[in-house]
Structure formats: structure tokens, C-alpha cells
Amino acid sequence: xxxxxxxxxxxxxxxxxxxxxxxxxxxxxxxxxxxxxxxxxxxxxxxxxxxxxxxxxxxxxxxxxxxxxxxxxxxxxxxxxxxxxxxxxxxxxxxxxxxxxxxxxxxxxxxxxxxxxxxxxxxxxxxxxxxxxxxxxxxxxxxxxxxxxxxxxxxxxxxxxxxxxxxxxxxxxxxxxxxxxxxxxxxxxxxxxxxxxxxxxxxxxxxxxxxxxxxxxxxxxxxxxxxxxxxxxxxxxxxxxxxxxxxxxxxxxxxxxxxxxxxxxxxxxxxxxxxxxxxxxxxxxxxxxxxxxxxxxxxxxxxxxxxxxxxxxxxxxxxxxxxxxxxxxxxxxxxxxxxxxxxxxxxxxxxxxxxxxxxxxxxxxxxxxxxxxxxxxxxxxxxxxxxx
Numbered sequence: 486x487x488x489x490x491x492x493x494x495x496x497x498x499x500x501x502x503x504x505x506x507x508x509x510x511x512x513x514x515x516x517x518x519x520x521x522x523x524x525x526x527x528x529x530x531x532x533x534x535x536x537x538x539x540x541x542x543x544x545x546x547x548x549x550x551x552x553x554x555x556x557x558x559x560x561x562x563x564x565x566x567x568x569x570x571x572x573x574x575x576x577x578x579x580x581x582x583x584x585x586x587x588x589x590x591x592x593x594x595x596x597x598x599x600x601x602x603x604x605x606x607x608x609x610x611x612x613x614x615x616x617x618x619x620x621x622x623x624x625x626x627x628x629x630x631x632x633x634x635x636x637x638x639x640x641x642x643x644x645x646x647x648x649x650x651x652x653x654x655x656x657x658x659x660x661x662x663x664x665x666x667x668x669x670x671x672x673x674x675x676x677x678x679x680x681x682x683x684x685x686x687x688x689x690x691x692x693x694x695x696x697x698x699x700x701x702x703x704x705x706x707x708x709x710x711x712x713x714x715x716x717x718x719x720x721x722x723x724x725x726x727x728x729x730x731x732x733x734x735x736x737x738x739x740x741x742x743x744x745x746x747x748x749x750x751x752x753x754x755x756x757x758x759x760x761x762x763x764x765x766x767x768x769x770x771x772x773x774x775x776x777x778x779x780x781x782x783x784x785x786x787x788x789x790x791x792x793x794x795x796x797x798x799x800x801x802x803x804x805x806x807x808x809x810x811x812x813x814x815x816x817x818x819x820x821x822x823x824x825x826x827x828x829x830x831x832x833x834x835x836x837x838x839x840x841x842x843x844x845x846x847x848x849x850x851x852x853x854x855x856x857x858x859x860x861x862x863x864x865x866x867x868x869x870x871x872x873x
Contacts, residue, residue: 487855488835490532490607491616493539495850497843501561504850515844522564528553533604533616534837535717535765537627538585538653551583570640572597584629589658590697593637596629602679603627619716625682627653644700650674655720663695664722687713706746712737717765726784728775730768736777740787750787754780762799769802769809771821795819795826800834805842816840833861
């Protein structure tokens, strides 16, 4: 798939790296690049990740892939399909497809979106192909009717929540909790579509925390005083903080106490640009700092510490314990302590997230094919620390 539509990130776990081609997934040995297997996967395509959730995840032994109304469970070592779990466990009013997908807290998590809600078009016009607009249909958020947890072995449904319309890009799991932004506006619940961009999406919106094992509501916080996420709306969790970034004419950040949902701090800064991804960056949280180009904030207090975080290009940060990895004119690594940037010339990642840090390596499956910026080695690479 070409680099422009901002497709799902590669996965890497247990010495294997997985990447998506055009209606195909590919598995490679993370340490020598050998292709282990490939699998043709018709209907397995999703783009415009800034407005949706990824369509696959992995654990030590399996890949889980959202294909229409099912989650395929694929053996990571062989590519063999071992199971397929339905998104709906009972007859429902609408046809549903599998939306959000994650393997965490010992369970398999998913959400149900109405059929046809996901972005799949990679051959659209300028705004559609780039997914780079500041307004209009390509910025509409993919939303789910309900969120659930299932047994990853049997697929048995363990709990389900359907109290409002859930923004897929907001679903976050950590420390025994599931967090999400949930809309309860009657107008939003009443429309048929689940690519949503109307003003009501930002009204009667709640930040919700659920028990990851049972789905029980732990707390909720009304989001009455936040800027609408016209361009993008993200949610992240780490430690004692839940962080929202809402992009509308500028970047607006809001932090909440993860234990009870009480507001902790808020901040705002201008976009570094209003094109080529400058207005839709996803923050990275590393070593007690929240990095949202071009500013770095203290996670606990919201105090701006840095104002010259590298801008990069169309892509987004991939974070390691002490570094940010991103696309500038090349693949770049920025040390968060020394603030020194190094790069690998003529290596071009994709326009969203095609380079990841995992298995002690920096892994960059080819993601820049089709780029007209000239002169790139269109190949997959893996880097390992010199001392290893």
C-alpha cells in the first residue's frame, strides 16, 4: 500500500516483525530479515489511522487481525489461521465489523463499528489520498457502538459496554483499566453513519475508565470544556496520567489523574504547520515527558520544558525508552537526554508510522514506496545497538 493514506504500523514481538502489504501480511525474522511467511488477506485493509484504530495486534505466539466482522487468530510462526472470532455475539439491529483490536491484560479487546465505517480507499483525490485535510469528510472520526473483552483462546465474550458512541482513536488500555471517550448525545446516537464529524460529537462527551477484567465503570469525567478534535483526537495513558490531545487550529492537551479522573493540567501551542502531518501529530510519552511537536511537557505538571522538539516530516514519533524515532528527511533518532539527533541517509519511512522500536532493535519495514521526494532506498531494514 502506498505511503500516503497513513496505514497501520508494523508489529514486532518475539523475534518476528510483521508488516502489511496490499491485501497481504508478511512475517520476517527481526534479526536477519528472512521472510518467514506471507498470507493473502482480502478485505484486510484500513487507512487514515489518525481517525481510527489499527486493524491488528500481536502477542508472543499469535497475530490477531480484524477482517470484516471477524478477528482472525493467526499462528505467528507459520501464518496458519487457527480461529476466527465474531464481533457480534447476538442478533443486532445493524451489521457490524470489528473496529478496535488489542491484546492486553490477558484478554482480547475489540469494538463494533457499523459496516462500511472504516477508511479503505487508497486511490482517492488529494485530500483523501493524503488524509491530510484540516476539515471535511476525511477528518471524520470512526466510532464504535460498543466495546468488549473476550477470551483470546475461545473468543467467549466476557463483558460489553454500549452506553454511548466510542471514538476509536481514544481507546487506551493500561494498569488494569480501559479508558475511552464516549459520546452520549442523542443526535450522534441517532444517525446511521459512524464516520462522524458534526459539532455534536464534541458535546456530551465523557472520559470513561473501566475495569479491564470486568468492564465495570470505575469513574467518568465530563469533557465539557475541551476544544473539538476537528483534525484529530487522541487519548493516552501512562502512570498516573491520562492525556488527551485535541487538534483544532492548534494543539490542545489535557491531562487527568488516572486514579479518579480529576483534571490535572491543560496546555496549548500552535501547529508547527497545517500540512504534511504538522497538524495531526500523535504525542509520544517518554521518561516523564509528553512530546507533541515542537513542545515537550512535564507529564505530571504540564510545565513546558522544551520548545524545540524535532519537527520531522509527514510521519509520527515511534518511542523507545530514551529516544524518539521519526521521519525527517531520513529516518532519525533523537536522544531525549542529550537532545542530539542522528540519522540514516536515504532511508525513507512512510507517512504515518512504519518504523518501530521493538525486540531491542529499530525495525523499518519498507513504507515509503511511491514517494515522489526522490532518491530513497525502498527496502526493509533492521538496526541493532552497536554494543549488542
